[in-house]
Amino acid sequence: MASHMKRLHLHLLTVSLLALFGCSDGVISFPTPEPAQLRIVNTTRNVAQLRVTIDSASFVDVPRGTASEFTSVPAGRPVKFFFGSPSRNYRTDLRFTLGGSARVLLFVWGDSSSVIEYRREIQDTVLPPGTANSFVRFTHMGGSTGVGFYEVDVWVNGQTKLTPEFFDPGKSSSQYTQLAPGTYTFEIREYGTTTVLATLPNVELRASTSYMLYSYDADVPGELQLGIF
DSSP states (O other): OHHHHHHHHHHHHHHHHHHHHOSSSSOOOOOOOOOEEEEEEEOOSSOSEEEEEETTTEEEEEETTOBOOOEEEOOSSEEEEEEEOSSOEEEEEEEEEOOTTOEEEEEEEOOTTSOOEEOOOEEOOOOOTTOOSEEEEEEEOTTTTSTTOOOEEEEETTTEESOSOOBOTTOBOSSOEEEOSEEEEEEEEETTSOOEEEEEEEEEEOTTOEEEEEEEEOSSTTOEEEEEO
């Protein structure tokens, strides 16, 4: 009886191992995630041409104050990033693990004399076709070096706030605000005042499209600018 039970246990163990490892090569294989899509925004104080090297295999150059197009990045594993200029690196110790098929926005700030930093990754939003409105978020990236450090709020056409929130440097709005398609002027004001710090006029918003409005340091220390993509 004991011998029979022992053979039964061995049989069950063998079946379990075959189910786990398969019969062909004894290797568990997992599907490779679809690449993530990464957009990099250069909101540094003085790096005119930001070069971001991805996984030591490719790089993206982003002029100051602008955003790159989406770039494919391996997903499901740590990917190493170098941040610098075409002539030197400022940071070589940043790693991100991105989800498969994710669309991620990465803001880079700081200046060439101090540590280049990044704001945490922001998940982009893809709207289904036929959505009636535009969707707008805001990220405050001005004042990253301590010059021009303002708490701000965002106004639409000088009349209404985009969102009830106010923003310290590095903060992004918690959700998108819906606006009807059309042409708008956006401005940021010093929080709690009527002092306008930057204006972006004649912005055309289209239906079924999400936008990111963002601030960054102007060439003149202490002043801010606005961009959108």
